[in-house]
Amino acid sequence: MSGYIAKTANRTGTGGDTWKKDFRKNGILYLLFLPLAVYFIIFNYIPMAGIVMAFENFKIGKGIFGSEWVGLANFQRMFSGTAFLPALRNTVCMAVMSLLLGFLPPIILALLFSECRLKKFKRVTQLMTYMPYFVSSVVVCALVTEFFNRDGAITALLSGLGLPQQNWLANTDIPVFWLIYVFMGIWINFGYGSIIYTTAISKVNGEMKEAAALDGANRFKTIWYITLPSIKPLCIMQLTMAIGTMFMVGFDRVLLLYMPKTYAVSDVLYTYTYRMAFGSKIDYGLSTASGLFQSVIGMLLLVVSNKLSRKLANYSLF
Amino acid sequence: MMKRITSLVLSLAVLLACAVFAQAESIDSDSYLGKSTVFTFTADTGVNSPLVTDYAQIPPLQYIMNKEWDPAGNGNTRKVEMKVITPPSGNERDYLTNILSTGDYTDLMSLQQVGTTALEMYENGQALDITDYVMQYMPNYRAYFDRHPTLKGRETCLVNGEPRYLCLYGLTEKRIPAWGGMVYRRDWIVKYGKNPVTGEGFTGSWSEDGTNWTDDVVFPSGNPDPMTISDWEWMMDIFQTALNELGIDDGYALSISANGMIGVNDFESTFGDVGTWYINPQNGEASFGTTSDNYRAYLDCLRTWYEKGWINPYFYEFSNDMFFMVDAGSVYSGKVGAWYGMDNQLGNAMDFSGGDESNPLNGIVVFGAPNPINDMYGDESMQGNTPFFFYASGLIGGQVVVTDKAKDKDLPALFTFLDYFFSPEGSIIATYGLDAEQTKELEAINPDSYRICQESGLGNGAYTIVDGKYRRDDLYFTSEDASGTAVPLRFIRLEDTSNMLYEYPEFYQHTLDLWGMYPVDALIGNEILAQLTPEESSIKAGLDAEYSTYMAQAIPEFITGERDIRSDADWEAFCNAVNAFKPEEYTNALNRILGK
Numbered sequence: 083m084s085g086y087i088a089k090t091a092n093r094t095g096t097g098g099d100t101w102k103k104d105f106r107k108n109g110i111l112y113l114l115f116l117p118l119a120v121y122f123i124i125f126n127y128i129p130m131a132g133i134v135m136a137f138e139n140f141k142i143g144k145g146i147f148g149s150e151w152v153g154l155a156n157f158q159r160m161f162s163g164t165a166f167l168p169a170l171r172n173t174v175c176m177a178v179m180s181l182l183l184g185f186l187p188p189i190i191l192a193l194l195f196s197e198c199r200l201k202k203f204k205r206v207t208q209l210m211t212y213m214p215y216f217v218s219s220v221v222v223c224a225l226v227t228e229f230f231n232r233d234g235a236i237t238a239l240l241s242g243l244g245l246p247q248q249n250w251l252a253n254t255d256i257p258v259f260w261l262i263y264v265f266m267g268i269w270i271n272f273g274y275g276s277i278i279y280t281t282a283i284s285k286v287n288g289e290m291k292e293a294a295a296l297d298g299a300n301r302f303k304t305i306w307y308i309t310l311p312s313i314k315p316l317c318i319m320q321l322t323m324a325i326g327t328m329f330m331v332g333f334d335r336v337l338l339l340y341m342p343k344t345y346a347v348s349d350v351l352y353t354y355t356y357r358m359a360f361g362s363k364i365d366y367g368l369s370t371a372s373g374l375f376q377s378v379i380g381m382l383l384l385v386v387s388n389k390l391s392r393k394l395a396n397y398s399l400f
Numbered sequence: 401m402m403k404r405i406t407s408l409v410l411s412l413a414v415l416l417a418c419a420v421f422a423q424a425e426s427i428d429s430d431s432y433l434g435k436s437t438v439f440t441f442t443a444d445t446g447v448n449s450p451l452v453t454d455y456a457q458i459p460p461l462q463y464i465m466n467k468e469w470d471p472a473g474n475g476n477t478r479k480v481e482m483k484v485i486t487p488p489s490g491n492e493r494d495y496l497t498n499i500l501s502t503g504d505y506t507d508l509m510s511l512q513q514v515g516t517t518a519l520e521m522y523e524n525g526q527a528l529d530i531t532d533y534v535m536q537y538m539p540n541y542r543a544y545f546d547r548h549p550t551l552k553g554r555e556t557c558l559v560n561g562e563p564r565y566l567c568l569y570g571l572t573e574k575r576i577p578a579w580g581g582m583v584y585r586r587d588w589i590v591k592y593g594k595n596p597v598t599g600e601g602f603t604g605s606w607s608e609d610g611t612n613w614t615d616d617v618v619f620p621s622g623n624p625d626p627m628t629i630s631d632w633e634w635m636m637d638i639f640q641t642a643l644n645e646l647g648i649d650d651g652y653a654l655s656i657s658a659n660g661m662i663g664v665n666d667f668e669s670t671f672g673d674v675g676t677w678y679i680n681p682q683n684g685e686a687s688f689g690t691t692s693d694n695y696r697a698y699l700d701c702l703r704t705w706y707e708k709g710w711i712n713p714y715f716y717e718f719s720n721d722m723f724f725m726v727d728a729g730s731v732y733s734g735k736v737g738a739w740y741g742m743d744n745q746l747g748n749a750m751d752f753s754g755g756d757e758s759n760p761l762n763g764i765v766v767f768g769a770p771n772p773i774n775d776m777y778g779d780e781s782m783q784g785n786t787p788f789f790f791y792a793s794g795l796i797g798g799q800v801v802v803t804d805k806a807k808d809k810d811l812p813a814l815f816t817f818l819d820y821f822f823s824p825e826g827s828i829i830a831t832y833g834l835d836a837e838q839t840k841e842l843e844a845i846n847p848d849s850y851r852i853c854q855e856s857g858l859g860n861g862a863y864t865i866v867d868g869k870y871r872r873d874d875l876y877f878t879s880e881d882a883s884g885t886a887v888p889l890r891f892i893r894l895e896d897t898s899n900m901l902y903e904y905p906e907f908y909q910h911t912l913d914l915w916g917m918y919p920v921d922a923l924i925g926n927e928i929l930a931q932l933t934p935e936e937s938s939i940k941a942g943l944d945a946e947y948s949t950y951m952a953q954a955i956p957e958f959i960t961g962e963r964d965i966r967s968d969a970d971w972e973a974f975c976n977a978v979n980a981f982k983p984e985e986y987t988n989a990l991n992r993i994l995g996k
Contacts, residue, residue: 139938141520141524141934142497142500142524144524163945163946164949164950164977165946232714249714251717252716341658341716341719341720342716342952342953343658343716343717343719343952343953343956343957345949346953357945358946365938365941
């Protein structure tokens with residue numbers, strides 16, 4: 083991590099300095115970074131040693147070094163089970179849908195905010211859109227359950243459109259649960275997600291917009307030719323990060339919304355791991371194997387998206 | 401001749417047991433003198449009373465801890481102090497697992513909420529083999545299993561082919577009455593039902609003092625209670641009529657769990673088999689009934705009831721509800737005819753209408769029912785069976801292991817102390833608490849404990865003896881302070897309610913009798929699960945995960961009709977899927993433990 087900082091520092095004008103010289107020059111910055119580094123080392127790097135449990139018949143009393151080595155047996159068990167593949171399919175589908183449907187709304191909202199002239203309206207709207215993000219998942223899921231219940235508000239709306247009156251969360255047809263999950267995610271995140279774009283848009287050079295206006299560009303053209311290209315690196319970076327974390331489909335939300343009847347369409351890797359691992363007996367091997375599988379896939383996605391980002395936008399995280 | 405053979409067999413059994421335990425080494429308890437007699441114990445849950453912050457503060461434990469113990473009987477006495485640690489409420493399982501995995505566990509550990517077994521802990525080096533200590537210092541504990549020959553052998557685990565004591569169990573001398581079972585709206589039967597023979601309406605009313613309900617209800621089987629499946633069908637038809645008459649559109653006759661069960665597999669045994677693992681009362685063997693035709697008959701019955709609109713049409717949505725509180729909102733709104741309920745709902749306890757006749761709870765009278773006998777579904781072999789599965793407290797309850805942390809402490813004193821809780825004198829204190837005299841003794845011994853007795857309202861003792869029967873103080877039933885501090889509930893002990901004086905209203909006692917009318921020894925208790933080897937335990941864990949997930953989806957689908965229970969193809973596909981989980985591996989493991 084510090085190497086990365088040093089390289090970044092080199093790129094930003096301290097070229098030629100040795101690491102020690104750089105440390106002396108930017109000591110305060112390193113000091114500021116220290117707590118963060120300690121945090122990551124303790125909570126993110128050291129626990130990685132636990133990955134070995136995925137290859138063991140792990141016993142609490144015997145510990146990591148004393149437990150029996152079973153190779154890929156935990157993975158075989160995971161893939162040969164009846165519930166894993168549907169959970170993997172659901173995870174992939176919900177992740178892709180979340181990415182496709184959830185990526186643009188924050189950008190659109192940020193553009194709308196940036197064009198809004200009524201300050202009071204803008205503030206109230208911003209507050210309303212941010213709010214769901216700060217509400218507990220339990221409350222949000224309780225609201226969603228109410229909305230989609232047999233006599234819920236959204237169900238009534240859908241019934242008005244000719245769809246059957248039912249508890250939509252109990253519907254096992256594809257892609258009903260996936261859509262509910264994805265739109266719930268958009269509802270929760272799009273306000274908060276727009277903050278970073280709103281900030282980026284506010285940094286766009288106003289003179290460029292004025293020049294475009296003098297050249298006869300309307301608002302749409304200004305957005306299309308000035309604003310969007312200006313925030314393009316940020317968009318690509320956000321997209322890269324979103325792809326990298328797309329497999330982390332919300333454990334708590336699915337757990338709160340699903341029921342045994344809908345496992346086939348709602349179970350995701352996190353809930354699968356939870357259910358498999360925390361039955362009457364805690365199965366550390368299987369849960370670690372499942373977690374490791376998710377992490378490896380996530381890392382591969384991050385590397386691929388980073389390469390794509392570098393190729394398409396000449397910008398990359400690493 | 402028969403008597404001779406029986407005597408011979410019994411003598412051989414005794415000889416065998418003696419031979420097995422002959423290896424128990426004699427312990428010189430005096431060699432432990434000077435070692436620590438302070439032990440730590442992790443209970444499975446805390447105390448339900450704000451009067452104590454530490455479980456060890458409760459008066460009966462303080463009273464017993466003040467006693468002197470003499471393991472060798474040679475005058476070398478010592479006291480035993482127990483420091484009790486209670487896990488944070490709501491996170492018991494996580495806490496217990498954490499202390500086990502970090503090695504920060506205590507001298508004694510309750511295994512109630514830990515996802516491991518005594519045998520596994522022993523093999524991991526965490527639990528001690530306590531056989532020698534139990535043999536030498538716990539005669540009262542061992543005597544219990546002599547008094548209950550059907551449980552003999554379950555108190556030990558097989559280690560290298562030899563039975564060894566690896567944990568101690570909480571024991572009950574006599575099965576305590578069930579706290580829950582099937583209940584139904586008796587008032588609806590009286591109001592909307594007709595005598596199946598005469599066609600006349602029923603009458604019923606509360607006694608003048610309001611403590612007892614009497615009516616002239618007769619079910620089609622000729623009994624005053626629903627005893628058969630046809631009684632139940634007659635009853636649910638009446639509930640449907642009641643719901644129609646009352647204009648309750650969102651009510652239903654019968655509530656079942658999201659996984660398609662009534663109770664905890666209770667209803668199924670009436671069809672001759674149970675959709676899980678159980679101990680077959682006919683041969684004492686572990687059985688697995690999910691793929692049996694009997695279980696299919698159960699599902700056929702529920703499918704029929706669902707088709708008739710009797711069962712909650714959306715039962716599968718209540719997956720987060722406990723089996724005794726399914727769709728409690730509808731139940732407590734007076735919209736349900738029958739459900740798996742609790743003893744505190746019986747009689748008019750749910751009448752919160754305040755006299756408002758338009759309230760569906762107005763005049764509610766809840767009665768209990770036994771598991772019915774199947775007289776309608778399946779072939780003859782599936783009918784007329786005595787139900788044998790009912791969720792109730794077993795004779796063997798909690799379990800405790802003594803860990804390696806205690807190995808350098810005064811173990812003879814510890815086991816002598818623990819045995820007292822199984823002695824005739826100790827089990828009275830462990831069951832009822834302290835009497836007036838013992839409470840008075842506390843004033844001098846331990847003023848703090850005496851103060852707790854006073855503040856809890858049990859300053860004159862937790863019980864009195866009436867005509868040789870033990871009568872608990874009324875506060876025990878009404879005050880958490882009293883019930884939480886009167887008895888060492890979380891401690892392993894012998895609970896002996898054989899001579900307890902029950903003074904329940906007639907209707908209440910009647911329900912308890914109905915719930916307890918059939919044997920309940922089919923349940924696989926903790927004492928059996930404790931003997932699973934790590935490999936067998938893994939088999940169980942795998943089944944818990946995958947099999948239960950599959951069942952949670954498949955069974956509701958059979959009931960709602962998404963799978964056709966009457967289609968041989970659908971049933972065969974289901975059986976094949978279930979058999980793919982290899983349930984026989986777990987059945988074999990259970991039979992190994994049961995010695996079958």
